[in-house]
Amino acid sequence: MLLRQFTRAPNNMNLIRRIATNAILKNQTVTTNIDYNQLVLVDVNDKNGYATVTLNRPPVNSFNLELMMALSRALDQVERNNSRGMILTSIIPNIFSTGFDIRELYQADERRLREFWSVLQDCWFKLYGSTYPTAASINGHNPAAGCFFALCCEYRAMVRNSKLGISGARLGISIPLPMIYTMRSVISTRQTELALTTGTLFTSDDALKVGLIDDIATDRSDAFAKCEAFLDRFKDIPPVSRGYTKRSVRQKDMEEIAANRQRDTDEFVRAVLNPEAQSSFAAFLGK
Numbered sequence: 001m002l003l004r005q006f007t008r009a010p011n012n013m014n015l016i017r018r019i020a021t022n023a024i025l026k027n028q029t030v031t032t033n034i035d036y037n038q039l040v041l042v043d044v045n046d047k048n049g050y051a052t053v054t055l056n057r058p059p060v061n062s063f064n065l066e067l068m069m070a071l072s073r074a075l076d077q078v079e080r081n082n083s084r085g086m087i088l089t090s091i092i093p094n095i096f097s098t099g100f101d102i103r104e105l106y107q108a109d110e111r112r113l114r115e116f117w118s119v120l121q122d123c124w125f126k127l128y129g130s131t132y133p134t135a136a137s138i139n140g141h142n143p144a145a146g147c148f149f150a151l152c153c154e155y156r157a158m159v160r161n162s163k164l165g166i167s168g169a170r171l172g173i174s175i176p177l178p179m180i181y182t183m184r185s186v187i188s189t190r191q192t193e194l195a196l197t198t199g200t201l202f203t204s205d206d207a208l209k210v211g212l213i214d215d216i217a218t219d220r221s222d223a224f225a226k227c228e229a230f231l232d233r234f235k236d237i238p239p240v241s242r243g244y245t246k247r248s249v250r251q252k253d254m255e256e257i258a259a260n261r262q263r264d265t266d267e268f269v270r271a272v273l274n275p276e277a278q279s280s281f282a283a284f285l286g287k
């Protein structure tokens with residue numbers, strides 16, 4: 001099933017390639033913009049072949065089902081485009097994402113909640129398991145799910161005075177396995193356990209110290225430039241063998257989740273619907 005995700009034939013890719021090829025033939029540099037209901041924007045820089053995937057759900061990029069689906073489609077797009085690299089970022093000044101939309105979790109319809117988690121799992125397989133190089137340009141606060149997606153990337157630059165972490169413990173949510181595996185792939189098991197059981201939101205300095213981010217940036221354009229510089233490191237590395245190695249490093253985590261998708265979904269639904277979590281959501285929403 002995973003393999004099919006990565007090799008499915010693109011429909012609108014031919015159009016994108018045609019635009020890019022025509023531009024190259026005409027010796028122009030163009031940026032191709034593909035719009036998925038405006039919730040996630042995909043821009044391809046035809047000069048360096050890097051795709052920028054931009055979360056665009058003001059005011060705080062909270063993840064509801066629709067944003068999750070748009071991200072999933074955007075990641076398909078990047079894969080089909082054979083991008084040389086991808087930068088994940090946000091359009092909102094000072095906020096990367098607030099995490100899950102609490103309105104999606106509070107008194108949730110179980111069927112929709114299951115679909116929500118299933119799409120999140122899809123996004124995880126696509127991003128964590130991507131063969132192209134990935135970087136997150138974290139332009140502002142990034143608690144919870146946005147942090148999760150940033151951690152799926154190979155590199156993170158975050159602007160100073162932002163906070164990042166998985167704060168689910170504070171809301172009475174037990175942390176699902178994809179999150180645990182992903183954080184553990186970036187920092188040690190000990191630090192992962194500590195961060196997740198305390199729901200720590202790290203300052204940029206502390207995030208750098210513990211290894212959750214790779215660089216601190218002065219502003220969003222500096223963060224973006226640092227991400228591009230990271231992707232440039234693979235310019236002369238043959239992409240197929242690079243991608244294979246990356247996948248091999250991450251393979252075990254993905255196999256485990258693929259084999260236990262249903263259980264992972266059941267656990268998430270149980271965690272969200274538990275009364276402790278529901279009263280935190282109610283308090284957040286002022287109910």
Ligand SMILES: CC/C=C\CC/C=C/CC(=O)SCCNC(=O)CCNC(=O)[C@H](O)C(C)(C)COP(=O)(O)OP(=O)(O)OC[C@H]1O[C@@H](n2cnc3c(N)ncnc32)[C@H](O)[C@@H]1OP(=O)(O)O
Nearest residue numbers: 060062098099100101102103141143144145148168173179
């Ligand atoms: C994959 C990981 C799986 C599991 C991990 C654990 C599970 C986690 C579940 C979650 O993700 S729950 C969400 C956790 N997020 C937070 O607790 C962050 C809460 N928000 C903030 O700290 C701040 O909003 C901010 C720092 C992100 C931005 O601050 P600021 O610029 O001052 O904006 P406001 O706080 O005024 O927010 C504007 C507007 O947006 C509403 N809002 C904010 N966050 C959410 C949200 N998560 N869901 C729904 N709505 C949200 C906020 O209430 C404001 O609404 P108004 O109507 O008052 O304008």
